[in-house]
Amino acid sequence: MSEISRNIKLTALALLGFSIVGAVLLAGTFDLTRAPIEKSEREAKIKLIAQVLPAGSYDNDLVKSTRPLPANPLLGLKKPGAYYPAKLAGKPTAVVLEAVAPDGYAGEIKLLVGILPDGRLTGVRVTAHSETPGLGDYIDVAKSPWIRQFAGKSLDAPKADDWRVKKDGGKFDAMAGATISPRAVVKAVKLALDYFARHRAELLTQKVRDGQ
């Protein structure tokens, strides 16, 4: 009986010992990598946001000035998102909104939409999607320049009826045989512009109320 209990104790102690060594190693690595991880994530995010803004159009720290955006059907946000006000010498020069196109061919397409104070688009980029590789994924700027056609467009130009892909009678190009993904993006960008039109003042002065 005592033999067995001694064995159990030794086994438990050994397991405890290994757990402690593992925990110490992990804590050390975590501590060592925390600063570089934060730095590289920040840089990646700035790079992403900067893509939809004209170079030199802002001088503020885009990541630091991140503001929360309440969940909203116009932007397709089921959970609260964020927006990034761009400023030059303290004056608002553009706003970058997070938006989601819920009806992609393979689920959600996440977007960043840059809008000037006068309602013109500075640019749109896809940040995450799972569209079919080689077919619907040309909405990604890494695959094709398709998404660049949004720059300069606004709710007035083209007219509301023309905010569709050409196949549906609108003004936006799409590749034959793969119109579902671009259709979803065009619709989401139009809705993001609608949201901007309704909340323009709040977005430009960063007074969007948290949680509705």
Add this chain to the structure above:
Amino acid sequence: MASETRDIIVNGLWKQNPGIVQILGMCPTLAVSSSLVNGLSLGLATTMVMALANTAAALVSRLVPPAVRIPVYILIIATLVTMVDLLMHAYLLQLYLVLGIYIPLIVVNCIVLARVEAYASKHGAFYSFLDGLMMGLGLSLVLAALGGLREIFGKGLLLSGLDLAFGPAANAYVIHVLPNYQGLLLAILPPGAFIGLGLLIAARNRIEEIRALEPRAVSLQPQQAD
């Protein structure tokens, strides 16, 4: 002793290759092998974990009570994988984002535990390290070959995505194997991974078959050199 080293190398890379002979660790093999860079990076991350896990397990094998050896091995592997995960997150963010969940999943890649349990727990630290290294490299070769094949047939490219690891300058190294190629969607999608792996296994079996049929041709060669 030199023959032991040689056996380990031949086993890992060819005779007992984890990818196309033992067919272990299929989940990452099939999911990540959509391009040469992706396949090779996950392969090398796995190799690093295997070599370190084997070494660590061999060093502590006497301290491990037999009843709890599997939990202890998993603990060692999980610790190493989490360290690799954190380091890649810190220094190779783009690549980390591409490989995503498959880095933490190295923990449950059965080839890692299989080598620790079957080899490292019974051998010395040096040979265990070598075994982990060679088994990992064997898997990396399969992942790289499969990724390369799928990339060439799927997109007509080779080495695309190199910029994820080495910055935008590396885009200059992307090779357009088949210019003006329209792409073959099947090769990029999951079925392409199964078909490609099947072809690799078939190719290896065929080579073994030919070697078994012509043993003399191999043994005669040194005499012809006289």
